Amino acid sequence: MSTTRSLDLNGLYHELVDLLGPSGWWPADSKFEILVGAILVQNTNWQNVDKSLDNLRHATNFDPQAIADLSIDALQTLIRPSGFYRNKSRTINGLFSWLAHANFDLDAVAATDPQRLRQQLLALPGIGEETADAMRLYVFDQPTFIADNYCRRLFSWLGQDFQTYAKLKVHTHEVDGWDLIDAQEFHGLIDNFGKTVKTPEDFAQSPLAQFTLTLK
DNA sequence: GACCAGGCACATC
């Protein structure tokens, strides 16, 4: 009979840091590239996203006005390798049109009240909870928790089962008060863990199997 | 050829 030890979110974070080291998230040269990448990566692997980002880099160098000025047809051609290109072209165009109203001043947008910014992002077509939170966390410097599928799978193995993004989000608001870098690393580490630990059998053999998670 | 990959919107019950 194996023993289990209790962890809170902060404890889990530090276990992941010890286990995996720096996460390497989010790979990009500019915040506009991160915004585009956050849309392109929806339900798609990063390898395919890289092809599209290379196309966009050559076409626009991620200059935001240049991206906003791309026709939907041109955008679709550039991002085709990462799939769902009709949906994603609309989303990118919608986001950059919205940013144009703020003169692409990301610092000004970041100064928006966190919950208001979240609602503004969610109001854009093609941006849901995960993408909105990823943009807040990695572009707009607002620490927050991303309750994505990798995360919910890991948490279920740790004894905390939540059906939806929103239901887990409610129990992780404390991360909104964390230092930005820690909140960013937490998400990257959870997903990096999930990429290698994919099954209950994998998890049973991982160092985290000795823990159960406690949430507020 | 099935299955997966750092989701979202919409219909339906």
Place this chain on the structure above:
DNA sequence: GATGTGCATGGT
């Protein structure tokens, strides 16, 4: 609130 479906590409 949950569940199912379409959206599309490229690697394994």
